[in-house]
């Protein structure tokens with residue numbers, strides 16, 4: 001690849017793997033995208049994209065039409081393997097590496113001397129070493145970093161993805177990258193690979209540092225959001241408007257308080273801090289507490305709704321927004337879902353859920369007294385309106401539509 005030739009195999013076609021495969025293929029490089037989900041393989045084969053992300057479908061379609069991107073269910077021979085499979089957490093808040101281990105065992109048979117394997121999935125410290133060990137366990141005929149020798153047949157590195165959902169295509173190319181090699185040569189080889197399509201700087205370090213850098217980035221953001229949320233809780237108790245507080249405090253040149261909200265969602269910030277706690281439980285009281293503060297926010301929203309229902313028993317309650325953040329359709333770890341579930345456990349009052357980015361409520365995830373509703377219908381029917389996600393559709397709402405209603409605006413967009 002570094003010399004402008006070579007092929008790439010991207011394993012895991014989710015919100016990072018698919019855009020990565022499409023971006024590289026559109027640079028004229030031959031890419032095979034691999035996913036174990038038959039539906040994903042079939043959909044992409046038909047030219048459809050299973051992920052909602054601005055412009056992604058256009059890029060994927062053009063990559064497939066050019067013949068540079070093909071989709072398969074199993075890895076094939078290539079010069080570079082990029083692994084972007086999910087690393088979720090278990091019920092015990094430790095990383096579940098089963099998808100990564102399966103990917104390693106799947107790709108091991110097609111490895112050859114000279115190949116590079118890059119792990120992009122966010123992972124606990126030490127995972128890249130584990131990956132090399134799994135590969136080595138499958139291929140005794142090849143040498144890997146960590147074998148004890150000075151050189152190796154297969155190079156292994158970690159380069160954590162850093163893209164923000166909603167801006168993936170821009171950030172994939174423009175963001176700086178941290179690249180951690182299991183050896184310095186592994187790091188340099190991976191840097192040469194990324195230089196083919198990344199415009200941001202690529203900073204080489206060792207794999208363990210790169211792993212912790214990524215986790216630290218998300219734990220940093222989680223901790224800062226927790227501070228904003230804690231101030232919101234204090235303000236509620238003291239009868240002070242938190243939005244004025246944040247605005248005025250941020251006029252100090254060295255203060256930048258983030259926005260409070262109903263909690264922290266998504267599959268990254270609500271999860272990754274636990275990977276640090278898992279590695280160093282005694283040294284992480286702040287990270288743990290920040291998680292607890294953010295996880296406690298939905299219950300506080302429910303308390304406010306319950307108070308409103310005390311005055312208007314029976315509801316209904318209009319719940320605006322289900323996605324974990326504005327203008328996307330992703331419901332993973334969404335605090336809005338937690339609010340709806342907690343509320344349902346306490347009241348049979350109907351909940352009219354408005355989520356413009358989905359067509360139906362996910363079965364099993366939402367209680368029976370919740371129904372998906374158009375914005376106008378929900379506002380016509382409900383006198384209690386709870387804003388949970390700051391989608392554009394809600395920002396631009398005529399304020400007269402809220403007149404006379406009890407409004408709980410958890411994002412501060414209707415001040």
Ligand code: SAJ
Pocket residue numbers: 122161162163164165217218221225258259260261262263264265266267268269324325326
């Ligand atoms: N949130 C607030 N207040 C704020 C900012 C965010 O309540 O002031 C909430 C959001 O509503 C949302 C959650 O936090 O529920 C997370 O949203 P986000 O936009 O901060 O981040 P993600 O999870 O969409 O993406 C993050 C990014 N990490 C950082 O910004 C440090 C992204 O760059 C990572 O690639 C991604 O996690 C990941 O995959 O790890």
